[in-house]
Amino acid sequence: MSDPDFIVPPPGLVPDAPESDRPDRPEGTVRAERALPGFRPAPGIRPPSALPIAPPSTPRTDEAAPPVAAAGATPSPAPARPAPTGPWRLRSADGIEFPVHDRVVAGRDPSPPAWLQGVVVVAVPDHTRSMSKTHALLESREGRLLVTDLDSTNGVRVWPEGEAPVDLEPGVPAEAPLDAVILLGDVAFLVERAPAQSV
Structure with a gap:
């Protein structure tokens, strides 16, 4: 219940508090917006699936609505996208790209052992x-x-999509799945399959 003896003045009638009454803030500082927690990869490393996801499309009012399935009917599954069958390919954000048909030794100036x-x-x-x-x-x-x-001096890491990166033990082979990122030192490569017709 409100106090009948208290009258609320209209907006603008009471002046703002003088500068001396305001809370002290260091010169030149501003309140930072609250940042959402997020994952930050190491500098220069692109995580898998870094491309933005397109927002869901909203149907326009002048478009016909999709047909509604009858009650009890099972919806037909979406056609499965065929898995790529071409050769393995590594691609960096800088445009460096090379296929892996059989065995490849990579480095700054490779000299494979005997x-x-x-x-x-x-x-x-x-x-x-x-x-x-x-x-x-x-x-x-x-x-x-x-x-x-x-x-190698700075190691090799395999970063499967949606998982944490794994440091490899020298001399021990490890699988790099499709869409993983392979880190050779600080150079990141996305693991892809080339289109079959490019074989």
Whole structure:
């Protein structure tokens, strides 16, 4: 219940409090907006699925509404997208791209050891020099892509989509699934399958 002796003045009638009565704030500071918690990858590393998701489309009023299924009817499943069957391909955000048909040794200036003679050699430009000269072995085996750290200085990490990155033990092959990110030092590559017709 309101106090009958208290009268609320109309807006603008009472002046604002003088500057001296306002709370002290250091010169030049402003209140920061509250930031939403979010995942921040290491600098220069693009996480999987970093592309924005398109907002859901809203049907226009002049468009016909989709037919409603009869009660008790099971909806027909959406047609499954065929899995890509082309060769494995690694692609960086800087446009560096190379296929992995069989075995590839990648690094700044690869010189494969004797037991890897005959492999495809891929020199990757790395101005930060985080990648070793002979950094990693990539192999296409029975439909899987395997990556092995060749005792590199800054290591190899496999970052499957939706999971945490895994540091590889040197000399031990590990699978890199489709849409994972492979980190050779600080250079990130997205694991893709090339279209079958490009074989």
